[in-house]
Amino acid sequence: xxxxxxxxxxxxVIDDSESSLAFAREILEERGCTVVTADNTYEALHVLTVNKxxxxxxxxxxxxFDGFEFSRVLRSRWNKEELPVVFxxxxxxxxxxxxxxxxxxxxxxxxxxSAEELFQVVKKFTLSA
Amino acid sequence: xxxxxxxxxxxxxxxxxxxxxxxxxxxMADIAAVMRDVSHLVGVPGxxxxxxxxxxxxxxxxxxxxxxxFATGGQSRTLGNTSISILVVPTExxxxxxxxxxxxxxxxxxxxxxxxxxxxxxxxxxxxLLCSGALSTTTYPIIDLTKxxxxxxxxxxx
Numbered sequence: 001x002x003x004x005x006x007x008x009x010x011x012x013v014i015d016d017s018e019s020s021l022a023f024a025r026e027i028l029e030e031r032g033c034t035v036v037t038a039d040n041t042y043e044a045l046h047v048l049t050v051n052k053x054x055x056x057x058x059x060x061x062x063x064x065f066d067g068f069e070f071s072r073v074l075r076s077r078w079n080k081e082e083l084p085v086v087f088x089x090x091x092x093x094x095x096x097x098x099x100x101x102x103x104x105x106x107x108x109x110x111x112x113x114s115a116e117e118l119f120q121v122v123k124k125f126t127l128s129a
Numbered sequence: 130x131x132x133x134x135x136x137x138x139x140x141x142x143x144x145x146x147x148x149x150x151x152x153x154x155x156x157m158a159d160i161a162a163v164m165r166d167v168s169h170l171v172g173v174p175g176x177x178x179x180x181x182x183x184x185x186x187x188x189x190x191x192x193x194x195x196x197x198x199f200a201t202g203g204q205s206r207t208l209g210n211t212s213i214s215i216l217v218v219p220t221e222x223x224x225x226x227x228x229x230x231x232x233x234x235x236x237x238x239x240x241x242x243x244x245x246x247x248x249x250x251x252x253x254x255x256x257x258l259l260c261s262g263a264l265s266t267t268t269y270p271i272i273d274l275t276k277x278x279x280x281x282x283x284x285x286x287x
Binding site: 022 | 140143144155158159160161162163164165186187188189217218219225233236238
């Protein structure tokens with residue numbers, strides 16, 4: 001008999017701010033997610049290669065190349081269904097949101113965000129994972 | 130503000146920092162960006178002394194202020210050394226503002242917050258005091274920097 005256990009979402013958080021990483025990790029682990037992190041896009045590529053990740057939360061301004069460029073790299077390997085990418089930024093303009101879509105992003109979350117806002121985003125993109 | 134910082138039932142994630150010679154906490158869910166030990170700000174020629182300069186945050190230039198000097202009109206006791214840390218906070222009226230602070234510490238999870246409590250903050254920070262939170266034997270003031278009276282912040286020129 002197989003047990004139909006709900007899958008634990010694995011979320012990759014990419015941010016060069018130690019506090020932002022810690023904040024996201026606390027929120028998501030408290031709510032049952034597995035969290036992997038990277039503070040630059042080179043490390044993020046490695047993390048995404050060795051882990052089966054259900055969702056990427058990526059800061060827009062992240063060294064050494066920005067989040068939009070990084071997303072384009074990801075899209076050459078995974079499509080939007082295989083690996084959803086949500087951009088996170090302090091910027092909240094329609095232009096930035098449009099740029100994120102053009103870069104292959106699935107969503108956009110503005111900083112600062114509440115615990116509930118973050119978790120709703122994760123739920124939205126990992127519900128069927 | 131505080132309810133947005135909730136982690137779950139009665140849990141809050143708060144960022145520890147020093148300002149005005151006091152160790153303080155602020156809800157992390159209110160902070161747009163945290164910048165530690167910034168050594169260079171873009172100067173604003175002819176600006177008032179409380180305008181420390183500007184810093185690029187996600188590609189946008191954000192003014193960074195010495196909140197003590199801004200609020201009191203006097204000298205800052207704490208900032209003005211070689212590097213500062215910055216908390217970037219969105220305000221309804223003025224957009225993103227960077228508040229220079231002396232030191233940024235840990236992210237702390239608290240479950241018991243008290244209205245008021247036995248905490249003291251410098252007079253100029255009194256409007257920002259939300260409540261207090263106890264961590265082992267220490268009780269910290271919890272503040273919201275956007276509650277500082279920011280009227281006049283656009284009047285930058287000295």
